[in-house]
Amino acid sequence: MKDMKKWKVAIVGCGDIAEHTYMPHMHRNVQAEVTACCDLKPERTALFQEQFGIKRAYSTVDELLANEDFEILMDTASIPAHYEINMKALKAGKHLYSQKPIGLSVEQATDMIETAKAAGLVFSASPIHMLRNDIREAKRIIDGGLIGKVTLARAMAAHGGPEYFQYRVNDPSWFYEPGAGALYDLGVHALHMVTGLLGPAREVSCTAAVSSPARLVRSGNFNGKPIESNKLFDNYLIHLNFGGGTIADIVTGFCVKATTAPSLEIYGEYGSIIFTDDPRNPLALYIDEPDRKIRGWIEPRPQERPEPEFFQCGCIADLINAIENRRPSGLPPEHARHVIDLICNIEQSAHDGQVHKLTTTF
Ligand SMILES: NC(=O)c1ccc[n+]([C@@H]2O[C@H](COP(=O)([O-])OP(=O)(O)OC[C@H]3O[C@@H](n4cnc5c(N)ncnc54)[C@H](O)[C@@H]3O)[C@@H](O)[C@H]2O)c1
Numbered sequence: 001m002k003d004m005k006k007w008k009v010a011i012v013g014c015g016d017i018a019e020h021t022y023m024p025h026m027h028r029n030v031q032a033e034v035t036a037c038c039d040l041k042p043e044r045t046a047l048f049q050e051q052f053g054i055k056r057a058y059s060t061v062d063e064l065l066a067n068e069d070f071e072i073l074m075d076t077a078s079i080p081a082h083y084e085i086n087m088k089a090l091k092a093g094k095h096l097y098s099q100k101p102i103g104l105s106v107e108q109a110t111d112m113i114e115t116a117k118a119a120g121l122v123f124s125a126s127p128i129h130m131l132r133n134d135i136r137e138a139k140r141i142i143d144g145g146l147i148g149k150v151t152l153a154r155a156m157a158a159h160g161g162p163e164y165f166q167y168r169v170n171d172p173s174w175f176y177e178p179g180a181g182a183l184y185d186l187g188v189h190a191l192h193m194v195t196g197l198l199g200p201a202r203e204v205s206c207t208a209a210v211s212s213p214a215r216l217v218r219s220g221n222f223n224g225k226p227i228e229s230n231k232l233f234d235n236y237l238i239h240l241n242f243g244g245g246t247i248a249d250i251v252t253g254f255c256v257k258a259t260t261a262p263s264l265e266i267y268g269e270y271g272s273i274i275f276t277d278d279p280r281n282p283l284a285l286y287i288d289e290p291d292r293k294i295r296g297w298i299e300p301r302p303q304e305r306p307e308p309e310f311f312q313c314g315c316i317a318d319l320i321n322a323i324e325n326r327r328p329s330g331l332p333p334e335h336a337r338h339v340i341d342l343i344c345n346i347e348q349s350a351h352d353g354q355v356h357k358l359t360t361t362f
Helices: 016-022 042-052 061-067 079-091 106-118 134-145 172-176 182-198 309-323 333-352
Strands: 007-012 032-038 056-058 073-074 094-098 124-127 150-158 202-210 213-218 226-230 236-242 246-251 262-270 271-275 283-289 296-297
Touching: 007 061, 007 309, 016 042, 016 094, 016 262, 016 309, 032 042, 032 061, 056 061, 073 079, 073 309, 079 106, 094 246, 094 309, 106 124, 106 333, 124 309, 124 333, 134 182, 134 262, 134 271, 134 283, 150 182, 172 226, 182 236, 182 246, 182 262, 182 296, 182 333, 202 333, 246 296
Parallel strands: 007 032, 007 073, 032 056, 073 094, 094 124, 150 246
Antiparallel strands: 150 262, 202 236, 213 226, 236 246, 262 271, 271 283, 283 296
């Protein structure tokens, strides 16, 4: 333990997720220390320095890269800024964890993946679902054949909009501007979970609508501010075809004020897996075993403890472990690229009404 290296991390984008999800828990990553922060808004870096004791602050990524000695860049900036920040980090030889989506096109994702590979850097891509115990347990159940061939998956990743309930310090209007939107912010979660469990999709189609073209911020510092939300779809019904008789249905958008629907359901020829969203009993499993004449529901007892409070910071623990053991990240950017491929084709299908074929895999 005495010789354990402490890796220097710089965080770029001192917004909502950095303040509330990562920074309060980063110190529990015994092998990581956030030594610098960076944001276009000086009031945000000032707050981070004061609240989290970060030594140095920068207002641009160029300034950070030119002046700070560190090894890992954590990109938690707004979605449209990711590609530029990520490319600069990789070109400067930094290992990288990027919030989702890592870029806005398959070409951008390939660019980053190849730059990281050529430089021998570990590149880890949000979201964190494939490191979750419940997702990994579901994957073990599926891969072990307990529910037979998967026939259908249903996923729901929707809420009432970032302006509705997230009590944001920053103005949430950017979520409704081109380069952002519900699909990139929220649909990405369901797409990652479903493809993470079932593998790459072959075809996609979508019906989408602008259902709430004008909104009012209902929480946080900008409470009461109107938002024009008519430029992007905010309500999506997505259909995926994996080939071999396996299909999936995904609901996503910023038009669901509240729901009790499970976030994910997987149906197989011999059973079902339902995500309960209860951290102590995260899965309900139905099995139908014709040979043993047993059918019914069980609550599989998790083999691992529920995720700790600081689980989201596990992305950095995984990244450091990958660097030290010369293995790929547990959150591979090739998976993220497939999801970006899906997102781009979903948008096109929503406009042209056609079924689109995917070109990427992972
Ligand atoms: N907030 C959440 O609950 C949440 C959850 C999951 C994922 N995310 C993701 O995290 C990312 C950030 O979201 P957020 O909610 O924290 O947004 P936010 O608007 O609160 O914060 C984004 C911050 O990035 C800064 N920024 C933008 N461009 C920059 C640049 N070029 N250089 C440096 N700083 C820059 C902005 O000034 C702002 O402070 C997005 O990818 C989002 O999808 C957020």
